[in-house]
Amino acid sequence: MPERVVLQQADIARALTRISHEILESNRGADGIVLLGIPTRGVLLGRRIAATMSQIAAVPVPHGSLDVTMYRDDLSRGRIRTPSPTQIPPGGIDGAVVVLVDDVLYSGRTIRAALDALGDLGRPRAVRLAALVDRGHRELPIRPDFVGKNLPSSQHERINVRLTEVDGDEYVSIVSPEGDPA
Amino acid sequence: MSESIVVKGARLLGGGATDLLVRDGVIAEMGSGLSEGGARVIDAAGLIALPGLVDLHTHLREPGFEQSETVLTGSRAAAAGGFTAVHAMANTSPVADTAGVVEQVASLGDAAGYVTVRPVGAVTVGLNGEALAEIGAMARSRAAVRVFSDDGKCVSDPLLMRRALEYVKAFDGVIAQHAQEPRLTEGAQMNEGIVSSELGLAGWPAVAEEAIIARDVLLAEHVGSRVHICHLSTAGSVEVVRWAKSRGIAVTAEVTPHHLLLDEELVRSYDARYKVNPPLRRAEDVQALRAGLADGTIDIVATDHAPHPAEDKDCEWSGAAFGMVGLETALSVVQASVVDSGHLDWADVARVFSRIPAEIGRLSGYERGIAVGAEANFTLYDDTASRVIEKGDLRGKSTNSPYLSLTLPGRVVTTVHSGRATVLDGELVDPDVLRSVGGPRG
Amino acid sequence: MRHLLSTRHLSRDEAVAILDVAEDMADVSTREIKKLPALRGKTVVNLFFEDSTRTRISFEAAAKRLSADVINFAAKGSSVSKGESLKDTAQTLAAIGADAVVVRHGASGAPQVLATSGWIDAGVVNAGDGTHEHPTQALLDAFTIRRRFFGADARGRDLAGLSVVIVGDVLHSRVARSNAWLLTTLGAEVRLVAPPTLLPVGVETWPVTIDYSLDSALATPTDVVMMLRVQAERMSAAFFPTAREYARLWGLDDERLARLDEGTIVMHPGPMNRGLEISSGAADSARSTVLEQVSNGVSVRMAVLYLLLSGEREDLA
Numbered sequence: 032m033p034e035r036v037v038l039q040q041a042d043i044a045r046a047l048t049r050i051s052h053e054i055l056e057s058n059r060g061a062d063g064i065v066l067l068g069i070p071t072r073g074v075l076l077g078r079r080i081a082a083t084m085s086q087i088a089a090v091p092v093p094h095g096s097l098d099v100t101m102y103r104d105d106l107s108r109g110r111i112r113t114p115s116p117t118q119i120p121p122g123g124i125d126g127a128v129v130v131l132v133d134d135v136l137y138s139g140r141t142i143r144a145a146l147d148a149l150g151d152l153g154r155p156r157a158v159r160l161a162a163l164v165d166r167g168h169r170e171l172p173i174r175p176d177f178v179g180k181n182l183p184s185s186q187h188e189r190i191n192v193r194l195t196e197v198d199g200d201e202y203v204s205i206v207s208p209e210g211d212p213a
Numbered sequence: 214m215s216e217s218i219v220v221k222g223a224r225l226l227g228g229g230a231t232d233l234l235v236r237d238g239v240i241a242e243m244g245s246g247l248s249e250g251g252a253r254v255i256d257a258a259g260l261i262a263l264p265g266l267v268d269l270h271t272h273l274r275e276p277g278f279e280q281s282e283t284v285l286t287g288s289r290a291a292a293a294g295g296f297t298a299v300h301a302m303a304n305t306s307p308v309a310d311t312a313g314v315v316e317q318v319a320s321l322g323d324a325a326g327y328v329t330v331r332p333v334g335a336v337t338v339g340l341n342g343e344a345l346a347e348i349g350a351m352a353r354s355r356a357a358v359r360v361f362s363d364d365g366k367c368v369s370d371p372l373l374m375r376r377a378l379e380y381v382k383a384f385d386g387v388i389a390q391h392a393q394e395p396r397l398t399e400g401a402q403m404n405e406g407i408v409s410s411e412l413g414l415a416g417w418p419a420v421a422e423e424a425i426i427a428r429d430v431l432l433a434e435h436v437g438s439r440v441h442i443c444h445l446s447t448a449g450s451v452e453v454v455r456w457a458k459s460r461g462i463a464v465t466a467e468v469t470p471h472h473l474l475l476d477e478e479l480v481r482s483y484d485a486r487y488k489v490n491p492p493l494r495r496a497e498d499v500q501a502l503r504a505g506l507a508d509g510t511i512d513i514v515a516t517d518h519a520p521h522p523a524e525d526k527d528c529e530w531s532g533a534a535f536g537m538v539g540l541e542t543a544l545s546v547v548q549a550s551v552v553d554s555g556h557l558d559w560a561d562v563a564r565v566f567s568r569i570p571a572e573i574g575r576l577s578g579y580e581r582g583i584a585v586g587a588e589a590n591f592t593l594y595d596d597t598a599s600r601v602i603e604k605g606d607l608r609g610k611s612t613n614s615p616y617l618s619l620t621l622p623g624r625v626v627t628t629v630h631s632g633r634a635t636v637l638d639g640e641l642v643d644p645d646v647l648r649s650v651g652g653p654r655g
Numbered sequence: 656m657r658h659l660l661s662t663r664h665l666s667r668d669e670a671v672a673i674l675d676v677a678e679d680m681a682d683v684s685t686r687e688i689k690k691l692p693a694l695r696g697k698t699v700v701n702l703f704f705e706d707s708t709r710t711r712i713s714f715e716a717a718a719k720r721l722s723a724d725v726i727n728f729a730a731k732g733s734s735v736s737k738g739e740s741l742k743d744t745a746q747t748l749a750a751i752g753a754d755a756v757v758v759r760h761g762a763s764g765a766p767q768v769l770a771t772s773g774w775i776d777a778g779v780v781n782a783g784d785g786t787h788e789h790p791t792q793a794l795l796d797a798f799t800i801r802r803r804f805f806g807a808d809a810r811g812r813d814l815a816g817l818s819v820v821i822v823g824d825v826l827h828s829r830v831a832r833s834n835a836w837l838l839t840t841l842g843a844e845v846r847l848v849a850p851p852t853l854l855p856v857g858v859e860t861w862p863v864t865i866d867y868s869l870d871s872a873l874a875t876p877t878d879v880v881m882m883l884r885v886q887a888e889r890m891s892a893a894f895f896p897t898a899r900e901y902a903r904l905w906g907l908d909d910e911r912l913a914r915l916d917e918g919t920i921v922m923h924p925g926p927m928n929r930g931l932e933i934s935s936g937a938a939d940s941a942r943s944t945v946l947e948q949v950s951n952g953v954s955v956r957m958a959v960l961y962l963l964l965s966g967e968r969e970d971l972a
Binding site for chain 1 (some may be wrong): 961
């Protein structure tokens, strides 16, 4: 299967730094921000963004993870999905500005599930969405607030995000099925 | 009017091929090139001619449990399995503990016409183990009962057992004991051992069988009676009977086809078709039973054919009835378990499944097997066949067989009872035809 | 997972996976909104041929926290007592559209018969069958042990290195059977302690060691002491002479409690016979996990129902 790398490690770092700045800018500082990554890779990206933001703003930025498995609308299809832990920072999310972080934004169904999951955990003042890659093909009225890279792709293609912490190497690529002209 | 039959080229036990001429209910001639005008000709090339099988242990369920089996349907199942005589156990409703009931069962058997039905009389009134039934009346009735058994229940009271053993001597009878110590088997569901410990099913310990056999052979020795042990199922029971025989005690013992083939591992499925009493035992017991049958410790094979309606098996294990049907598959299971394994040859099968059970039951006509002048009771069996057992192969009313969808060797092709064909080419002869050919018996 | 009928055939990895999912479920129980939408639209039937309010409400709470619809079906009798048969009941539940059946039955093997009969297509969870197994009880016991000894590091771990003493009526105990298989599969060392009359013939082939004396068993340091319920009617069947003698020889009394190592925990599947197999001192001590077992039961049963009812139906072992 042909694979084409679209973001190198340095590109990813730059994109995350830019997102960090954008979040701080739109929020006028780090006040009240809670970053929640969606497992698996969204959690890692959220942690990196939080670290960058803490550096810039010189205050700690709370971050955690939000598992959406139990809120998915396709649980009865495909294989059994094993849930991951949800970790909410000690201050909770009531009244906070929660920034959801995911690696790839696609149909929007994961984010829909994440919004439902959030609703069961508390009442944030606002919810924002950050994604490393937006590949389009939305099936729900959901749009990101912060995007690393827009990556128009065919629905037959697969976006492959690899991060050092879990994959050993780091890049983003597009994998096309054999014989697909894209 | 009796039909004449010429059987062409059947294999005799321990000998070559022969023709058989059947006339007036007896084997009139044996040899080659036999023929007779108007006779039915049966091509038996390659088939084994076995003397008609005699089952000493059959549950025909009539009267009282006609939803499971009737004398007619059970007789048909028996004929399909190569049998020409069965002994109908007494645990009917009413219990066969009076001359009236045994005569009724015998005449139902005669009317059906497929096999000789020999009623077994109860040892105690209502099988309750408290008072002796009218053994003399049953023995002197038209049914001429010689085998007495409370089968399904054990005659557990030692004094009552002693008296029964003594009393039947007056009528040349025998007590067939269902050896099961009742207190040791309260609520028992399966063989007690490793498998029962895992499955959490109440155990039926081997000792509950062995202790009763040991007691009864000693009682038989003490009072000088013969005793017959139903459905031996454990290695220990074989040992006890072997010891008794070595002392010259007049004990005979039977084993069922299922105890020769199946073991307790099957219970892990909780499939109630494998629920039977005595229960399926360990693989070591199966081996000991085969060896005991081969060395003559165990005298006979008997089916313990026990039909039950579907609802009594289509349920949780402990709610299910004990018992499995076995007449139709008996010979195939014997072939699979002890013939193909080399424990027995076909002459042995004729002994353990025809001559000796007839002798124990005092049923005449089976002393000489297939011989000129002997009553024409025989079955033609294809030991080279192989078949997957299906419900259609079961000719009785119930289908609680553990062999369904199993491949078994052999096939009963023809059965001849008292000179009349009851099974031809594997199919039961129509009852009306059977009656018109033979005329009413008795 | 298609059905959960026993722990006998659960592999280590399968068991650890269930316990890990149960950890996630336990987290939910600490939230203000203790509910997940995972099994929305699924119907779970609690089919109880035997009364057991504790087990039923635990399964009911588990199913409801996962947003399943719950139907409680208290079936009277069985084909033994000529009540409605298992088959008719199963076919009724199939017609109602049950996705999972949680079955408690007095007959060993009844859940397996239900699962393999073809009467109903639903997933079957054994909630205790006769004297056979009670797999969710063993899973919650394993979960409780793992949490007590490994705390926040519990995920992904088995019970290797821990020793468990199970005391009491092993012969009639489905809890003991399920625990003997599961805890040893998870690497724990299991000792069974009982009067010889209350041990099944064949127990010597189980992957456990046997001791007739509680005092000798407790002389070796142990991490877990699990007391089984002893039913008074066993006395009349001559399994032991008197309740007093049983309590004296096999009961966890205050004196034996005092001898336990500092870290040893005391478990009981409930309901307890205080003063018989366990003293009040032991039942109410800080070592006792009795109430944790109850709350962990909900988490474990949530995990089992989730694993049974999510994903496409497939025939796993």
